[in-house]
Amino acid sequence: EAAEKGGFEYFMDKEIQEQPDAIANTLRGHFDGTSILLDEQRLGDDELRTIDKVVVVACGSAYHSGLVAKYAIEHWTRLPVEVELASEFRYRDPVLTRDTLVVAVSQSGETADTLEAVRHAREQKARVLAVCNTNGSQIPRESDAVLYTHAGPEIGVASTKAFMAQVVANYLVGLALAQARGVKYSDEVARDFADLSAMPAAVAETLTRMDPVRALGQELVDAKAVLFLGRHVGFPVALEGALKLKELAYMHAEGFAAGELKHGPIALIEEGLPVVVVTPSPKLRPLLHSKLLSNIREIQARGARTIVICEDGDDIVAPFADTLISLPSVPVLMQPLVATVPLQILAAEIARARGFDVDKPRNLAKSVTVE
Numbered sequence: 001e002a003a004e005k006g007g008f009e010y011f012m013d014k015e016i017q018e019q020p021d022a023i024a025n026t027l028r029g030h031f032d033g034t035s036i037l038l039d040e041q042r043l044g045d046d047e048l049r050t051i052d053k054v055v056v057v058a059c060g061s062a063y064h065s066g067l068v069a070k071y072a073i074e075h076w077t078r079l080p081v082e083v084e085l086a087s088e089f090r091y092r093d094p095v096l097t098r099d100t101l102v103v104a105v106s107q108s109g110e111t112a113d114t115l116e117a118v119r120h121a122r123e124q125k126a127r128v129l130a131v132c133n134t135n136g137s138q139i140p141r142e143s144d145a146v147l148y149t150h151a152g153p154e155i156g157v158a159s160t161k162a163f164m165a166q167v168v169a170n171y172l173v174g175l176a177l178a179q180a181r182g183v184k185y186s187d188e189v190a191r192d193f194a195d196l197s198a199m200p201a202a203v204a205e206t207l208t209r210m211d212p213v214r215a216l217g218q219e220l221v222d223a224k225a226v227l228f229l230g231r232h233v234g235f236p237v238a239l240e241g242a243l244k245l246k247e248l249a250y251m252h253a254e255g256f257a258a259g260e261l262k263h264g265p266i267a268l269i270e271e272g273l274p275v276v277v278v279t280p281s282p283k284l285r286p287l288l289h290s291k292l293l294s295n296i297r298e299i300q301a302r303g304a305r306t307i308v309i310c311e312d313g314d315d316i317v318a319p320f321a322d323t324l325i326s327l328p329s330v331p332v333l334m335q336p337l338v339a340t341v342p343l344q345i346l347a348a349e350i351a352r353a354r355g356f357d358v359d360k361p362r363n364l365a366k367s368v369t370v371e
């Protein structure tokens, strides 16, 4: 087992480092210079063209990958996208037609709730595309089509590289749909694909900057709770950061949309409470950036310990950060792929410092095959 861990203490440590490869391998072969090819699928362009709604169903981190992708798919395709927890989906009589594309995202391909959601969607005659990391597993077998993520086997129970690959695969679905619908031309798709193709290097660069995050993990070992705030794509990143911390460190953690702060969460702020803020780019998103900045000032004024994840060279936010974690500058929709990394490492580090098994958190299973 030590050999399989490749010199890392835990599989999760290794899997976090493998994220650039997971992204690159998931992208490989899906763009021919003109068109996005979902070549492992059996849904043709003719079928994609008739789609009038996208519904992503998934659980856990896979669900968060759908929440991230909603921003990209709606922006690119101009189609409405719903993202739903698989365990809720079929119990609420969702509106599905032949022209609904249900994207079932699952690393294992065996998650019972997601499988039941697929069955329900197919009974309602929706088209079902599985985004899956495990060849020949049940969810792809029961779907109309499959787009495989190529993250490689993931052993750590808490998803890391598979989540990254899911985000990328969901983005490919969005680009393919946009192209089939004629709302994006080849040159635009080429640009978006180039943005995606630059992400393995950006994530690799991010991974070289994580020593301060590890040090922070040691400092937060006795924290009672940690809050995570974000806006736009930073919001689902905040949810994923909170989930990782719950799963691994058994610490109370919540992710919030920063704009909701004044509608409740701000009441939780007290002296010393660590709050991680995923900040948008000041250059690309100046308005959102300034809104987030005022949130940071509000919580700092109430004693919170501000941990700010921001873009390189963001001098505006720096004075309000008790801890500043700066990441490579990337296009807006790509930010989740870099910003998730420090949150994964923070959770793993706190868990390690607390003496917990990072690969096998208590009460959790890698693949949940009962509802």
Ligand code: G6P
Residues within 6 Å of the ligand: 059, 060, 061, 062, 105, 106, 107, 108, 109, 110, 111, 114, 157, 158, 159, 364, 365, 366, 367, 368
């Ligand atoms: C479990 C795992 C999570 C995972 C979720 C969904 O809860 O601990 O890491 O995100 O299942 O799994 P799936 O295999 O469907 O992606």
